[in-house]
Amino acid sequence: MSFLRYKTHIEEGELVIAYLMPSHNGRGFMYLLHPTPELWTHVVPHRTQILYAADISYITTYLDLKPGSVVLESGTGSGSFSHSLARTIAPNGHLYTFEFHEERAKAVKQDFEEHGLSDLITIECRDVCKNGFGVTDLVHAVFLDLPAPWEAIPAAKEAFKQKRIGKISCFSPCIEQVQRTCASLNENGFVEIKMYECLMREHEIKTIPIYTVTDAVNKIKLQQDKKRKRKEDRDEQDNANADSQVSKSKQDPPNLYVSKTPNEVKGHTSYLTFATFLPVLEEQFLTK
Ligand SMILES: C[S@@+](CC[C@H](N)C(=O)[O-])C[C@H]1O[C@@H](n2cnc3c(N)ncnc32)[C@H](O)[C@@H]1O
Structure with missing residues (x-):
């Protein structure tokens, strides 16, 4: 069953998300739901830490993602964010995602295939900090969920479409990582560098x-x-x-x-650092 197209009937062997509900008589109900990126985030096998809805929606908005966007992501991890990205950029966008852990890359590639997302996502097993992305002048947006995003920022800069504005976001749990990321973004000519923390507050x-x-x-x-x-x-x-x-x-x-609401909001996931890539001027482009 594709995550992108709805069907009226479930066929044998297709993926559904089972949702259990208690009832007054104690017998309960089970709903078989069409898989969506939100639901997948709840049930995805956690091969790594993953992104959840609050951060996903914030990043998607601030990276200005829409149908047709071309996006670069690393690391792929468990593919939680990749599923949402794919839905946002469909039908004619593309996601290039990079994961250096071989087993993880294989497992998530299989998920993309089984979920009907292979045409939208290219996954490559690659250490982006050591070897870059192998992509130039191609993408509108970059998302880095890596332990050392600052090491991949120079390569990310090359990956942006050089003649238009682009957006980058880095997801880091520690403030020291944010500091190094900001320094690298600044050194590499990115502007409008901002950091946010997205917290969920339960009622x-x-x-x-x-x-x-x-x-x-x-x-x-x-x-x-x-x-x-x-x-x-x-x-x-x-x-x-x-x-x-x-x-x-x-x-x-x-x-x-x-x-x-709780007086103190717990549940810090990560800090979100955003920045803007400015288009390279015509004369800079020609002298390159
Ligand atoms: C926290 S996980 C990403 C989770 C993902 N955002 C999700 O929502 O499922 C970080 C991933 O980055 C990968 N990684 C770390 N350093 C890397 C590097 N230099 N190149 C490529 N992948 C890397 C790790 O193997 C790990 O799977």
């Missing part, structure tokens, strides 16, 4: 009781009473009596749904 849905003003005032009064009583060191029996009075006078208030 937890809770129910809270709605009190009328009278209810709230009574509640406060009761709490104050209890406090005073504790201070006066009344015996346990007195307290129990007071509590039973409280529960008798209390009516269950209606509930309100609210969403709660």
